Amino acid sequence: LRTPLSSLMTHTEVILSRKRDVDTYEENLYSNLEDLKRMARMIDDMLFLAKSDNGLIIPEQQHIALEAVVAKLFEYYQLLAEDRGVELKLAGHGSIRGDLLMLHRAISNLLSNALRYTPAGATILVTIDEAAGTTNLTVENPGPSIPAEHLERLFDRFYRADPARREGSRSNAGLGLAITRSIVAAHQGSICCSSVDGRTAFHMAFPQYGQPRETE
Structure with missing residues (x-):
């Protein structure tokens, strides 16, 4: 999770370093959203594997x-x-x-x-x-x-x-x-x-x- 977190922090810190126009803020928010989606998928995947490790994944029949x-x-x-x-x-x-x-x-x-x-x-x-x-x-x-x-x-x-x-x-x-x-x-x-x-x-x-x- 370090890579997307680092990217999010870097993008946000750069944008906040000075006042910018609305289009720049919007572009940065879209970029941050992509990283957040990647993190969400990664967390979902790790949760699935954790459940599997503990025998909690029970397929339908x-x-x-x-x-x-x-x-x-x-x-x-x-x-x-x-x-x-x-x-x-x-x-x-x-x-x-x-x-x-x-x-x-x-x-x-x-x-x-x-x-x-x-x-x-x-x-x-x-x-x-x-x-x-x-x-x-x-x-x-x-x-x-x-x-x-x-x-x-x-x-x-x-x-x-x-x-x-x-x-x-x-x-x-x-x-x-x-x-x-x-x-x-x-x-x-x-x-x-x-x-x-x-x-x-x-x-x-x-x-x-x-x-x-x-x-x-």
């Missing part, structure tokens, strides 16, 4: 067709993908029991991450399949490979693999993958990342819809 969730997210990201010359492709289908909003957030984090590193003219591929009582969803994209020593730590909070693959820019605190892992775990699933030969993939696995769930 409804039938969810993952291909429908991905298709909806493709609609949301389509303009951004087109601007970057990236194609979005979906293959397969599968269903699980879970919380629609949580799963929407988890998959959205992975798509946003993939869009950040996919070069123009390439394709982000989401594949869904069911096998042996498990529903699998993979988000795969071409781009710079992630060194093997970083793969296990990608889901740690605030972790930075390297400057070329920063999860967080000024508007991103680096909590997206940690939140995704918490959501997957709350659905009794697992998530991992593979990155080799210029292709990076995040693999999620959930109990298939209709399969008995573990109980405490």
Whole structure:
């Protein structure tokens, strides 16, 4: 939280150092508002993770067709993908029991991450399949490979693999993958990342819809 706080204080101190016109005050207030929004998102994210740590994240139990969730997210990201010359492709289908909003957030984090590193003219591929009582969803994209020593730590909070693959820019605190892992775990699933030969993939696995769930 130091970065947005420092920015807010600096902007405000500079503006208050002398009298200025109304347009300058308004411009500074808009700038401050952006920093306040970033701080609010960061606090919400940290609160979500704190609840997850204490077992307070309890997903709803409804039938969810993952291909429908991905298709909806493709609609949301389509303009951004087109601007970057990236194609979005979906293959397969599968269903699980879970919380629609949580799963929407988890998959959205992975798509946003993939869009950040996919070069123009390439394709982000989401594949869904069911096998042996498990529903699998993979988000795969071409781009710079992630060194093997970083793969296990990608889901740690605030972790930075390297400057070329920063999860967080000024508007991103680096909590997206940690939140995704918490959501997957709350659905009794697992998530991992593979990155080799210029292709990076995040693999999620959930109990298939209709399969008995573990109980405490």
